[in-house]
Amino acid sequence: MMNYYQQNNSLTQFTSINIVNVTFYVVAESNISNLLTTLKVNFAEFDRLLNHKMSANEIKRKAIEVNSKIQVLADSIGEVGYEKRDEFVKKLIESSIAVSERYVEAEKIEGFGNELRHELKSYCENLYKDNFANRLNNIFWFNLYLYEWLSKEGFVSSYRTASRYFTDEMLEGFFSQNRTRVIQEMLASHRNYDGTLQIDSPLNDQKVSNCFEIHKLLNNAT
Incomplete structure (x- = not known):
């Protein structure tokens, strides 16, 4: 076969x-x-x-x-x-x-x-x-929250941003619960010439992005 x-x-x-x-x-x-x-x-x-x-x-x-x-x-x-x-x-x-x-x-x-x-x-x-599910683990969700919060606050370059998955309220809740770790991540990151942080979305990985698209598709399915 x-x-x-x-x-x-x-x-x-x-x-x-x-x-x-x-x-x-x-x-x-x-x-x-x-x-x-x-x-x-x-x-x-x-x-x-x-x-x-x-x-x-x-x-x-x-x-x-x-x-x-x-x-x-x-x-x-x-x-x-x-x-x-x-x-x-x-x-x-x-x-x-x-x-x-x-x-x-x-x-x-x-x-x-x-x-x-x-x-x-x-x-x-x-x-x-x-x-797919094991690829969208706790590390993925933290990094997506982190990236989208940074995007909302203008800490990453505009050309790197895309439509957000989380609402503003969810992102603020994430920052409130993870303030120390977020600041540590920011301090540890390199900066671009314009002062923005060199932090990428976890969705830049195509395989991860495909998993995420299926996750959203299933969540929206009737």
């Missing part, structure tokens, strides 16, 4: 598969590509039944197939090449959340219920915990 994203090999054929506007690039004819293709068909059938306002039972049966295929894909992550596993899991979570948003529409039909949406969100949360 071929692994997804095998090592660079000119003889390996790749294909793209789109699941609810999320595009996966996979090794053609691999188990992963076959599973994704089946999932694409299952979801298209679910969507068609929903759009044609078929019975709740028919739509629900197809949604069960969709969830089952997503669970099989989640269980098959070991077949994904290590260097591409994060990308695959991220896309699987993104596409699953997009599917769950269509379930919200289906829930307007009497008899569909919300169990399948909750089940799908549980799959996503488990994927996140198993693959």
Whole structure:
């Protein structure tokens, strides 16, 4: 069985598969590509039944197939090449959340219920915990709070700043609770020519940023 994203090999054929506007690039004819293709068909059938306002039972049966295929894909992550596993899991979570948003529409039909949406969100949360959660540890959260407080107070260069995750009230609470440590971090930091501190956001690390985006996506999911 071929692994997804095998090592660079000119003889390996790749294909793209789109699941609810999320595009996966996979090794053609691999188990992963076959599973994704089946999932694409299952979801298209679910969507068609929903759009044609078929019975709740028919739509629900197809949604069960969709969830089952997503669970099989989640269980098959070991077949994904290590260097591409994060990308695959991220896309699987993104596409699953997009599917769950269509379930919200289906829930307007009497008899569909919300169990399948909750089940799908549980799959996503488990994927996140198993693959990403340990990277957003206490050190990460302290450094993000620190950077955003410094940004709010103008202690870092404007070109380094981005939209903040924490509210002003949360940042002030952080400073009140960690005043001594924050001052120590500031005193230990080098300064730029304009006097601002050479402290970067932990989100400058692309892998960490990807984890954080999934964290936010799950928090906002219905």
